[in-house]
Structure formats: C-alpha cells, structure tokens
Amino acid sequence: MTTEKFDLDYAPALESTAVVNIAKQYGLFVNGEFVKARGGKTFATINPATEAHLADVAEASKADVNKAVKAARHAYETYWRDMPGKQRARYLYRIARQLQERAREFAVLETLDGGKPITESRDFDLPQAAAHFFYHAGWADKLDYAFPGRKVTSHGVVGQITPWNFPMMMAAWKLAPALATGNTVVFKPAETTPLTALLLAEVLQDVDLPPGVVNIVTGAGATGQALVDHPDVDKLAFTGSTGVGKMIQRAAAARRLPLTLELGGKAAHIVFDDAAIDQAVEGVVKGIFFNQGHVCCAGSRLLVQESIAEMFIEKLKRRVDLLRVGNPLDKNTDVGAINSAAQLGRIADLVDAGVNEGAEIYQPDCTLNKKGFWFAPTIFTGVQQSHRIAQEEIFGPVLSVQTFRTADEALQKANNTPFGLSAGVWTEKGSKILWMADRLNAGVVWANTYNQFDPASPFGGYKESGFGREGGMQGLSAYVRTDTGGRS
C-alpha cells in the first residue's frame, strides 16, 4: 500500500461576477429618480482587492443635499406620515423579499466594492439585511405595543450616515426602523462603498416606494457635513468612528437634535481557564479576523487567564496559520482585502507602534498580492494595558493579547477604556457568565460565542462607543418621539 502524502489543496472556487451589472456612472437617488449632482462632480469607487476602477459616482453638494431633504420633507407630508402602518409594512416586506431574491447579486457587488470575503457577504451581510427589513416590517403596524403607555409619532426627515464595513447591512439597520416608524430618509453611504446602496435604490423603485421616502446622497465628508448641518433634518443617526461621532454630536448639540451614535470599540474578549478551549480559540479568531477586523465590536483584546495563557496562545497561533488570506471572490478565502489605502496605512502605523512598544508580533506565512490592500492576520502577545495597541482602535486584523489572574482583574482590564461597545466571555460556569455580564460596561455581551447579530437583538454601546440601540424593541425608540419629549 502506498504511503504517498495527500495535500489538502483547495481550489480557487471563484464566485462568478456575471450576476452583477456595474454601470460606468451613478447619479444620486433623489425623489425616486437617479439624478446628476449639481456641478457634476463625481468620485471613483474601486475594488480594494485589485485596485481596479469600478465606477464613477456622483458627489452630492450642499445644494444636492438640500434638494434631497426637500424631497424627503415633501414625501413625509404627502405620503408617508399619515400612511397606515399596515401599508408601510407592505413596502418593507417587498424590499425584504427582493433582497432575498437578488441576494447573490448584492453579495457579489458588496464583495467587489468593499473587499470582504464572498462567503461573508453571501452568508452574513445579505441575510441579515433582508431579515432586518422583515423584522421591522412586522413592527410598522404594531407600534402601540412597543411603547406601553406612550403615544408615539415619527420624527419626520431623518439623516443617516453609514460606514464602509457592512455597507448593505448598515443600510438595512438604518432604513428599516426609520421607515417602519413613519420617517422619511436622506441617506449617505460611505464613499468607498456606495454601490450596494445604489443597487438598493433600484429595488426601492421596483417596489414602488413613493418618491422621496428614501433619498440617497453619495459623497464623502463634505456631503456628510451638509446633511448634519441641514436645518430641516429632524433626527440624525450615525455609525462610524468615535472621532467623527463627537464632531456630529457637537454640530447637533445647539439644535438639541435627536441623535443616535454607533461608534468605535476596543472590546475585551475574555477567556477563563474553565472555557471550552477549542471553541474559545475559534471564537477569538472569528472575533477579530471576521471581516478583516473592520468591525466596531471586534474582540480586539484577548484577555486570557494566565493559567492557560501559554497553551491557549499556542493553539491560537496554530489556528491562525490555517487562515486563508486572498481573493475575496474565492469561496475558500477567510480574510479579504483591507477596505482602502487609507485604512491600510492606519493599521500599519498602529502595528508599528505595537512593535516599538515592545509587544511580540506573530503573523502566519501568507503571500500577499502586490496589487490591492492587504494585511496579514496579526497577533501581539505581551501586550500591557498602557500600550497603544491595547487602547486605540486599530480596525484591522490585529489581536492584542493580555493576561489576567482573577475574574476581578479581567473585569478591571476590560472596563479600563473609554469605549464600551461589546465584550466576550468564555467559561462553562453559568453563574460566572452572569456575574461578568452584570459588571462589564458594554452594550453587548457575548458569552461562549461572539459576533452574533439578529434584528431582534438590540445593539449599541456604552460610553464613547455611542448611545442608542439598533434592533429589537428597544431599537425602535430612536426613531419615534412623544409629545412629552424624552431622550433623543
């Protein structure tokens, strides 16, 4: 019998891009139609895995944003505000169904525009987006039950700004509750990933959504600023960096504008010695390398109990060795491209800082393409609480590993940060899970799992990770007001 060795050689299993039709140029989506920007300015969007040019997209000026807000206001007063919830629901159900029907198209486009692995956009981003619309469709005619003892109304025109890490899913997280509760929207997707939002605009036309109910103004910082400053916007919702979030909070302050912010994080991922070890390794790996670490709630700080640290780190490294960095369109790829040159620069800077601070760096052997923006999965061990890489959000595939001796110490280190978005706890001891959950200053605590999302589960942060919740019954309150006021 031969004893030749078999090599587990995975084939590139490329998802076909034939399903997608990318136009050369895209206009803004205002009042139900695609229109050119005033002044005709455009910006390019590229594929970060190849740096290939994908399309030119209109850049909305202040005047364009004004037109969009006007359209939203008109649609609010004419169609949407007084439309029975049952009917609003109908539109949301239709959108949900179309996202399911065109899921493959949206997923491929998301991967091309943003660089995330196709398995993620196909199996996570798009199903979540459709589910968000389904979930919120169900609330549209049931709001009386969501606010016991309160009579609520919509705000009016809502301005929404979303980031580039989960473009389509973030669009769903923003649009679905806003529309379900009777608001109209002016929406600005991130400038490096506008294409799925523009495809969504086609869906909005196909479902006959009344013109002006949703308007999409593509652009960068200036467009966002114009939206934030617009006097006829009744409420703002922003997901992005803490830095920009603070700017928006300042801009909205004097007007006492209702605001929800979903900002950055530096989550502690805590592993106790009584954890299910192999599954914890898997959870830690997924927690930081999912979506290349471009995740606000990423488990970017592993806090591992000192008694198992050596063993756990060794297992972690062996597991990370198996990660496949490569073509996002390849179904075998685990880690895709970094979203932009700018982000790549930021990651590289902080990783350099980590090395200079004296932490020990580990990166598996991977051949990274010259073209495109790539960063190898990185593990820093010997990280101390005062290191920059333990405090600052890297927003990339970089894990900082610290140790702790007791639950109290884990808690102390986990909470010692201005951020408070999420945390992870691995232990087989139920009472300890609940004890930790009680004391962790984070809006989302994952126990024996990580990065779980569901439209029925509220998501949002404590402290400088923002305020307000998205999803669940609690997520609805951001988009309604009572006549008696209430927190924005």
Added chain:
Amino acid sequence: MACTTDKPLSLATSVDQVALEARAKSLTTRSIKTTSKRAALHLSIRCMDLTTLEGADTPGKVASLCQKAIRPDPTNLAVPPVAAVCVYPEMVDYAVAATAGTGVKVASVAGAFPSGLSRLSVRLDDISDAVARGAHEIDIVLNRSAFLTGDYNLVMDEVAAAKEACGDAHLKVILETGELGGYDQIRRASMLSMAAGADFIKTSTGKIPKASTLPVVLCMAEAIRDHAEATGEIIGLKAAGGIRTAKQAWHYLVVIGETLGTDWLTPDLFRLGASSLLNDVLQQLGKLDTGRYSGPDYVTVD
C-alpha cells in the same frame, strides 16, 4: 492518564456544542481543485474499511466483498484497493483466505459487538480468537454501560485488557458516539480510550441510527490532537456509519486535515467505515474520466 496539573486539558475540558457544530459546518464550504479530485477520491478508497456485519453473512458474501475490496473497479486497474475489510469473527477465516497477498487488511469486530454486554472473559476470548484466525485489526466497543454509570476505571481497564489480548493486532475502540449523550462525553470517552491503549478511536458500530457526523469527528480529532500534544502518542480516527457519498468523504478529509494536519491523511491514521460509499466514489471517478454522470448499473455490487 493524560491528567497532569499543568495540562488543564483533561477529562474536565468541555466542548461547546453550538460553536463546534458551526466550525464543522464552515469546513464543508471548502472546495477542492479539480486536479486534486482524483487523488482525494483515491485517498477515500485507500482509507476505506469495506464492511459487512450482518447475521446473514456467509462465506459467499464475504468472498464477494473481498473481491470488491481488492479490485473496486474491475474495468480500471488504476483504482486502488481499500484499506481493509471488516467482518465478524466467524468470517475472519474466509476473509483472510480471500485477501491473502493483496495488502488488504482484515479487521474483525470482537467482544460482544455491538453492545459489548457480555462478561469480560468472553469478550477477551472473542478478541484472541479473531487474532488467532488472522485478523490484523480488532474493532471493539467501549463499555457504554460502565461509562454512563461513571465507572471510568472499569472502562479503561477493559480497553487495556483488550489491547493486551490483541497482541500485534491494532486496536480500534468504538465509542458509539450516538449513545454517549453529547460532545463533552465524546471527548471524555476519546481521552479515556486513548489513555488506555487504543490505536484508533472510532465513532460508531453502524448498528444504531445515530452514527458518524462531522461535528462528532471534529470533536474526536480535537481530542486526538490534545492527546498527541500532551503525550506524544499518535492515535488514528475512524469515522463509520452514515457516510454514503464522496462529498461527505471529502468533508471528513477536510476536518481531519485542518484539525490534525495532512500527516493524518493516510490509511495508517484515518479510516472510513462504509459499504455504499465505495460505489459513490467510483461513480465520481467515472465522471472525472468520462465527463458524464454515472449510475448504479456501472458499478458492481459487493
């Protein structure tokens, strides 16, 4: 026992069901290079234990099975023989005669298979007898009755005694994972068996509905990995029961390869206990050769 104080990976380590099953599922999305497909299909055959364990087995049936084992595809000599045939002790003589000089091993179940509920002396006799008749490999069942009553010492003593009765034959311990209750128990049973001298741990007898699954094999592979890390002993894994398609076989290769490494992807350390799997693999090979989907008329029954 692999239970030292500085190695916390002992009987106490738990397994999270949800995360384990999710990991197993994610491994099923790996796809294989077309140029490697043939090698993978051949590997599946080379790692197969072609099995017949029926009350109705006769010398004639065993002869037919052995011929299929030696030459799975009579029209194509390039298709390798399987690793072993697996039969009841009373059929070992016929299997040994039929496979003599071919390199195909004879494995025998022994020890009151499949329940294991006979007196130990009777079970040990069964093993010695099968070995005396020429079996190269012995598949015994774990004493689930003792395991489920928490008598781990008894479980281990019996495995050790069986190993001794095997002499030079290699010992596979069937955990009967479908009866153990959960992954914590599967891991525990794996650790006990390995510590007591098993050369291979095996998932199932194939006699109860709940047989091998990917998460079960992942769980056992993780235990084998930890045992190797702690003791340096390299133990093999056999997945048996419910594996009917080449696609499933490929998934098992991925689970083993990614968890234990490609060193384990050889018949010395990995086996697939199956009967109908072989023909599906042959039909897939047929498609590679002709480009056309095959059918049951073009593969022989065993």
Added chain:
Amino acid sequence: MNEHLPVDKTFKLFIGGAFPRSESGRTFAVRDAKGALLANASQASRKDLREAVRAARSAQGSWAGRTAYNRGQILYRAAEMMEARRPEFVAVLRQIGVTPKAADKQVDQAIDRWVWYAGWADKTHHVLGTVNPVSGPYFNFTFPEPTGVVGVMAPDQPALLGLVSRLAPIIVSGNTAVAVIEGPASLAAITLAEVLATSDLPGGVVNLLTGQKNELLPWMMGHLDINAVDLTGAPEDLDPEVLEAAAVNVKRTVWGDPVAESPYAIADFLEMKTVWHPIGK
C-alpha cells in the same frame, strides 16, 4: 364537441399535509342559495380527529423548534399564496352566499391578517417575556412557549376570515392545530388548506376537519393529548358536560374574538416559563 366541461373539485379533509377522505366514508352536501350542489364535503369522524391529533402532535416539536423568523416567513408565504389565488377565494365565498363586495373585503382582510400575525413571530418575546428583578443574586427570566396541540372550533362567520383569525395566532408561536369547520364554511377552509399545503408549512401544523361540531367537540374536549381548545366558534347551547370534559387533563379553554387582531390572541395559547440562575464568580 369542443366544449370544455369543468372538472369539479373534491373537497376532502386536510390531515398531516395530505388530503384524505373521512375514514367513515361520510359526506355532507353543501348547496348554494338556489339549491345547486357545490360539493359533497367529507364529514370527519372521531377517528379522523384522532389521526389529526396524532399528526399535530408529531409536527409540534419541530414546528416549535424552528426559529421565530422562519415561522414568520412561512406565515408570510401563506399570505403570498393567498394573494396569488385571490380570485378563487372570492369565488368560493360568493358561492356560499357572501356578497361580491363583502367577499372582496373579506379576502383582503384575511390576507392582511396572515401578514399581521406573521410579523408577530419574532416579537412576542419582547412584549410578553420579561427579565424579573428578584430580590437575590439570581438572573431570572420569563419567556413564552407554545402550549402544544390546540383544538379549534372554527367560527361559522366570517367563513374565511374567522378561520384565519383563529389559526394564525395559534400557530405563529409554534403550536399546531386541529380545527373543525362546519357547513358551507368548509369550502373556504379546504381552499385555505390548499394554500397552506403550498406555503412550506410542514404537514401536521394545521389540520382541517370538515364535519359536525356537535359530534366532534366532546371527543376534542376529552382528548388527553390536546393541550388547549379554542371554543370561539363552538356551537351555542353547549351541554355543561361537554365543557366539563376539558378538566380531564386540565385543558386550557379559550373563548376568543372571531376577528381578533391582537398579540393577546397569541398569548392565549402560550405557557410562561421562568428560569433562575445564580449570579456569582
């Protein structure tokens, strides 16, 4: 002769996802206002009821085990199927004497009702479940679970909307149902069954028995493997003995609103489970 002679539909029972005739072989005639025969509908016997309950019980575990999202999707699909077959439903209602305008409205409302309840699938926990602030270091939470197999006496009127208004809140949470429908409403019920059979609804989740309520109700009330009975459409003047029979296994009995649209119609068929767990290192 090129005239196409219509192929009349046979109206049978709906049990376990299939359409069997009654084991008793009995039928009852449904006629229109002019006396013309619309159908010889199957007349269910107590043995059919027994089989239906078996099917309902068999399906209940996995129906309740699906995600709420999945159940909501399936109810939404039932609405899609109904919408696609709107004209047929309107026609059936008109055949049994509903005016055209009223039939139109009733079918619209029935479709809307499926959608309304579909949207509750993943929300009942928010509204009916709680985390409870007990005095002690315990995490304590209460969540609803479906009660199991529910027997239903379908309202005679409105024929379609009444049945939908009772079935949707019962099954959305994971219960399975065995409903008895009497008289002309049977035609609307079996047409509904055809929609359910094409909506990815697993067989046995809804079972529809056309027949005599007075004959079947005592068997339903006395059945040890039925957890609750919806008496909304029960006949008037019930014998107290019939009502007392429910006590044999402490059945939950519910008198609801034939056209209710409320999460409390769902709550009527839920059990509340409370769990404690200590909080500590």
